[in-house]
Amino acid sequence: MVGIISYGAYIPRYRIKVEEIARVWGANGTEISRGLGVYEKALPDMDEDTITISVEAARAAMARRKVDPVEIGAVYVGSESHPYAVKPTAVTVGEAIGATPVMTAADYEFACKAGTAAIQTSMGLVKSGMVTYSVAIGADVAQGEPGDALEYTAAAGGAAMIIGNKDPIAEINHTCSFTTDTPDFWRRENKPYPRHGGRFTGEPAYFKHVVGASKLMLEKMGTKPSDYTYAVFHQPNGKFPVQAASMLGFSMDQIKPGLAVTYLGNTYSGASMVGLSAVLDNAKPGDRIFMTSYGSGSGSDSFDITVTDVINSDLFNRDAAPTVSALLADKKLVDYAVYAKHKGKVVMME
Amino acid sequence: MSVARFWRKQQNRYNLIGTHCTTCGKYFYPPRAFCPDCRRDGKIVEHQFKGTGKVVTYSIIRSSSGNFKLLTPYVLAIIELDEGSRLTSHIICEIDKVYIGMPVKRVFRKLGEEGSSGAIHYGTKFVPA
Numbered sequence: 001m002v003g004i005i006s007y008g009a010y011i012p013r014y015r016i017k018v019e020e021i022a023r024v025w026g027a028n029g030t031e032i033s034r035g036l037g038v039y040e041k042a043l044p045d046m047d048e049d050t051i052t053i054s055v056e057a058a059r060a061a062m063a064r065r066k067v068d069p070v071e072i073g074a075v076y077v078g079s080e081s082h083p084y085a086v087k088p089t090a091v092t093v094g095e096a097i098g099a100t101p102v103m104t105a106a107d108y109e110f111a112c113k114a115g116t117a118a119i120q121t122s123m124g125l126v127k128s129g130m131v132t133y134s135v136a137i138g139a140d141v142a143q144g145e146p147g148d149a150l151e152y153t154a155a156a157g158g159a160a161m162i163i164g165n166k167d168p169i170a171e172i173n174h175t176c177s178f179t180t181d182t183p184d185f186w187r188r189e190n191k192p193y194p195r196h197g198g199r200f201t202g203e204p205a206y207f208k209h210v211v212g213a214s215k216l217m218l219e220k221m222g223t224k225p226s227d228y229t230y231a232v233f234h235q236p237n238g239k240f241p242v243q244a245a246s247m248l249g250f251s252m253d254q255i256k257p258g259l260a261v262t263y264l265g266n267t268y269s270g271a272s273m274v275g276l277s278a279v280l281d282n283a284k285p286g287d288r289i290f291m292t293s294y295g296s297g298s299g300s301d302s303f304d305i306t307v308t309d310v311i312n313s314d315l316f317n318r319d320a321a322p323t324v325s326a327l328l329a330d331k332k333l334v335d336y337a338v339y340a341k342h343k344g345k346v347v348m349m350e
Numbered sequence: 351m352s353v354a355r356f357w358r359k360q361q362n363r364y365n366l367i368g369t370h371c372t373t374c375g376k377y378f379y380p381p382r383a384f385c386p387d388c389r390r391d392g393k394i395v396e397h398q399f400k401g402t403g404k405v406v407t408y409s410i411i412r413s414s415s416g417n418f419k420l421l422t423p424y425v426l427a428i429i430e431l432d433e434g435s436r437l438t439s440h441i442i443c444e445i446d447k448v449y450i451g452m453p454v455k456r457v458f459r460k461l462g463e464e465g466s467s468g469a470i471h472y473g474t475k476f477v478p479a
Contacts, residue, residue: 045442046421047460051472055458083470092472096364096458341420348420 002126003168003308004161005067005133006316008060009277010053011157011264011327015040016339018152024336025147032152037238041155041265043334043342044141048156050079051089053139053270055096057160060321061135062097065169067162069098073131075105076121078114078269079158080187080194081141082107093137104131111185112234113295114138114269115159120175120301122163133164140268145193146345153237155265159273169311170280170289173304174221178213185296196296202240205298210234210244213300214292218248221304225249229287232275234294235261250290257282258291263328269295276305278324283307351462353469363473366456368435370397377433401456402479403431410445417462429454429476440475453479 017040019029033039044053054077062069075097077089090105108114108121115138122134139158144150163172184205187194197205210233218224225231231250233241238261245255258275267274272293279289289305310316322330340346359380361367368379372395373388379399385392408427411418418424425441425448441448442457454476463470 045459047442047475049460049470051470052458052460055472059458092364095360096472098365 001168001171001173002123002163002165003171004280004305005164005166005168006061006065006162007159007277007280008057008062008064008321009157009159009274009324009327010056010060010139011042011274011324012044012048012053013330013332014043014045014342015263015331015333016043016336017333020336021152035239036152037242038153038261038265040263040333041153042157042267043339044156046342048141049083050077050081050139050141050158051083051092053141053156053158054079054089054093054137054160057137057139057158058093058097058135061160061162063320064318065162065316067133070102071132072097072099072135072162073103074122074125074134075099075103075137076108076118076134077137077139078108078110078116078118079138079140080109080111080114080268081143082109093135097135099135110299111296112236112266112268112271113293113299113301115273116291116293116301116303117295119161119163119303120177122161123172123175126163126165132166133162136161136163138269138271138273140270142266142268143187143193148193150194150196153261153266155267157264157267157274158270159277161273167310167315168308169316170283170305170307173306174217175301175303176213176216176220177299177301178209178216179299180209182209182296182298184298201296205296206234206236206240206294207244207247209298209300210292210294211247213302214244214248214290217290217292217302217304223304225254225290227288228254228290230257230279230283231255231290232258232272232279233292234272234300235259235275236266236271238262260324260328274324280307280311281318281323281325283311285309285311351464351471356469356471363461364458366399366401366431366474368397368399369394377431377435379431379435379437397433399431399433399435401474403429403454403476405441405448405450405452405454406430406436407450408441408448427476442475442477447478455479
């Protein structure tokens with residue numbers, strides 16, 4: 001059955017506290033942190049961007065399992081922050097993992113769910129027999145305008161999943177989506193920062209789609225929340241996924257292992273997939289994982305996943321790449337001035 | 351750097367592709383098409399370096415220009431790869447943490463860009479292993 005052959009995550013080392021951002025804008029950082037359920041967020045080094053994050057995540061996935069790069073027939077990268085407007089991130093990833101030239105590649109954009117859209121495309125190619133392996137990546141160096149609510153959470157990071165059907169570490173039993181035209185968040189061409197509809201991003205956007213896709217999945221599979229060991233929901237902040245879980249009947253114990261956002265921030269296209277990586281870091285054979293992403297605009301992709309014995313076999317070496325918690329622990333805190341330099345908010349003469 | 355000039359060396363920079371003389375066992379990075387010791391007896395084949403090595407010597411750069419201006423202070427080092435070849439590269443670490451003999455491993459980073467509308471160059475740098 002089609003599933004996850006290997007996975008890898010990457011989070012840059014630098015962090016800024018939400019309180020430090022609030023200090024600059026004269027806001028109450030303690031209240032904002034508590035309100036968002038986010039205390040720190042990751043930011044890129046001066047020489048990191050979505051391409052370098054994608055490559056590091058893909059190489060981490062390759063390190064955990066012997067996958068012949070020549071057998072990788074597709075690379076898809078979902079992101080809102082591709083360094084080039086025209087020239088794919090996916091080709092650099094393909095070249096850096098040795099998968100070129102006999103492969104197809106493309107960049108995806110669907111706000112925060114472009115990474116899971118890449119997983120779905122990969123599943124289709126593998127199931128149809130068009131490719132042996134496909135690499136699906138969700139990564140971002142998320143943008144948030146200085147002083148805007150998004151700035152407190154917009155973070156950097158990503159994850160890669162190698163999709164195939166030869167001895168997967170986790171089988172993907174089913175996927176389904178729930179999609180409508182909902183203008184809750186957008187970024188126009190040539191604009192550096194996105195705009196959003198404030199509170200509108202909650203009820204008619206995030207919750208409608210996350211709950212819609214999740215209910216669809218439970219219905220199609222004939223399952224109930226208690227049938228799953230873990231659940232991962234898109235995590236733009238620490239509150240929304242907890243609320244969505246409770247609306248659907250999932251417990252805090254089921255979602256906590258995949259709730260990376262608290263000390264990572266919202267890695268946009270990477271968010272759900274980093275959460276899934278954190279769950280896979282600790283998963284045992286037989287564990288069942290429920291995952292629903294969300295991308296503004298709007299849509300949600302839901303996945304029903306079962307971990308197999310292969311995760312503990314000689315075919316797979318979980319220790320060959322750092323876990324999400326190890327990546328989160330290896331950090332360097334910076335102040336707002338350094339953050340501004342790293343994020344390119346300081347305008348320099350060319 | 352012109353687009354074509356960078357593109358020609360892309361595989362060397364992305365994946366540390368060098369060469370190996372199977373006659374005398376020496377490794378070369380950047381790649382050599384001819385072994386300076388074995389000369390016409392040398393047999394050169396392509397080799398992908400593992401990407402691990404150690405610091406031979408280093409310098410702390412505190413004043414720089416162009417693409418490197420915003421990176422200061424940074425560590426520039428001569429690294430001996432495990433296979434034996436040496437190269438010059440950035441080491442991404444706190445400047446007071448680097449030392450001669452420090453084990454390092456490769457990472458994928460941005461090397462520079464041709465202004466805000468030009469090509470972006472990527473390749474290998476090193477971090478403490």
